[in-house]
Amino acid sequence: MAVRGRARRAWRAAVAGLCLLLVPPLAGCDGRPSGDTAKAQVQRVLDRRAAALLDHDETAYDATGSRTEYARLSALPLASWTYRVTGLHPRGSGATADTELTYRVTGYDTAPVSVRRTLSLGRTADGAWYVTADKPAGHAGEQLWDQGPVTAFKGAHSLVLGVGQGAGELRAYARLADRAVPTVSRAWGTDWTRRVVVLVPRSLDGMAGLLGAPASNYRGIAAVTTGEAGGSGRASADRVVVNPEAYVSLGRTGKQVVLTHETTHVATRAHTTAATPLWLSEGYADWIGYLGTGRTPTEAAPELARAVEDGHVPSALPADKDFGFTSDPTHLAQAYEGGWLACRMIADQWGEDRLAAFYRSVGGHQKRAGAVEAALKKVLGTTPEAFTAQWREYVRAQLT
Structure with missing residues (x-):
């Protein structure tokens, strides 16, 4: 039996070898x-x-x-x-x-x-x-070139890539981005690339295609930033994606605020981790975005100002779910405004350097649990309860 088994295996090996010799190198025994x-x-x-x-x-x-x-x-x-x-x-x-x-x-x-x-x-x-x-x-998601021929305009600190956009329009985006980069660097520091890539599709539908999501999610959203969050310092794929239909409705200051806000996300990406709450990442981007604009709190936070006027001071800092693009527009606006006022309060009462240090400290944790609490204690010398109470009073005082 053992000899017969070896013979059978040898016969099979011979057939396999014959197959390899007879057929072309790109085909198997079945052709x-x-x-x-x-x-x-x-x-x-x-x-x-x-x-x-x-x-x-x-x-x-x-x-x-x-x-x-x-x-x-x-x-x-x-x-x-x-x-x-x-x-x-x-x-x-x-x-x-x-x-x-x-x-x-x-x-x-x-x-x-x-x-x-x-x-x-x-x-x-x-x-x-x-x-x-x-x-x-x-x-x-689509890439910009999936939507048509790409046109490029290079600024001093920016590269604007568009589809269906004229050279003058791309140049205008580049001017705003070129102003945003040094503004962000003065507040945050220079430990980032200090360059930004802006994608300008033809329409809202084009923006949604780039983000791989329904257009209804971004209606009324002027721009978003894509990228991989993390503390490695190698999050290089950031792209500011513009919704041209919403962006065009903004005034000059509004357009600058939006691009400076998104540029802040590019700068802080390596220090934005799972530990970073959205009230901090979005609030900090808005805080830098509004620097030097002369906007008062009631002008920059109109929805929250109306709520406070009606006697509804928020009881807690905005939760991550409050920032969903599909949320009620008023509720979404209040979440952004609340985060902005929290960061503005830190800058006012602890200083701008402490605000940046607080952001980095929170992002330095691996998990959300305990990250804000530890950074509040280490950087600002306070507790979550005291910070929230101080923020509620700040909101009331600034918006009345």
């Missing part, structure tokens, strides 16, 4: 393409495609398939662009590839931005792969 080999072939095509894009070699790019992205990306200053194939799925005579795209914008990203993409692939008569389409993966 179908080998998944691993096809995946490697596709990877090589995408490597050539990426190199052609970086080299501005349109002919070489065309040789790898669809040139739609080349035309749309030509104005984007790229330091790197790399695809990594993570899965390959046969589809008729072609396939779809799951990929991770990483890229860096020259002068602005200190580490690559990573996004998931799904590529549709075809094959020529001699079996060569080529790209027919390059789209966001399921449940992944």
Whole structure:
């Protein structure tokens, strides 16, 4: 029995070896393409495609398939662009590839931005792969170039990228961002890139597409900042995404406040962690945003001022849930205004340096539990109960 078993195994090995000798290197014994080999072939095509894009070699790019992205990306200053194939799925005579795209914008990203993409692939008569389409993966947000050709305007401290926007409009955004960066640095410090990338889509729907969420979530929201929070100091993918439909309705001061607010999020990203409550991160961004504008508390916090006038002083600092974009607009405005007044109170009564130190101290904790309490004690020498009572009195005094 043992000898017969060895013979059977040897016969099987011989057949397997024969299969390897007889079939082309891209096929298995059943004649179908080998998944691993096809995946490697596709990877090589995408490597050539990426190199052609970086080299501005349109002919070489065309040789790898669809040139739609080349035309749309030509104005984007790229330091790197790399695809990594993570899965390959046969589809008729072609396939779809799951990929991770990483890229860096020259002068602005200190580490690559990573996004998931799904590529549709075809094959020529001699079996060569080529790209027919390059789209966001399921449940992944769009990239700006998915919405049309990208136009770029470079400011002193900013890069503004737009779709469907004129040069004059992008220049106006850059001027506001260029003023925001030094304002933030004076208050927060210079331990950040001191550069900001602003994305200006064509419409509210375009903004929602970039964020991968329904447009109704952002109606009336002038801008948001995307990025990975954390204390590593490598959160390089921050992008300020503008809602042009809401932004255009703001006055000059309002537009500046919005871009300075969002730039503050870029600056503080590495120190904004799971321990940081939204009343602090949003309140601090508003506090810097309003610096030098001359806005009084009642002008900057009109919804909370109306509530106080009606005898409704909030009993507690805003909770994270109060900042949801789908919240009642009045309630959402009051949450932002309450956070702003808390940070303004710290700056008024403890000093601006203590406010920044408090922010860093809270973000230095790994978890939310105990973070604010510890920072209040260490930096401000107070307790949550005393701080809340002091804030309630400050709100009442400032808004009446």
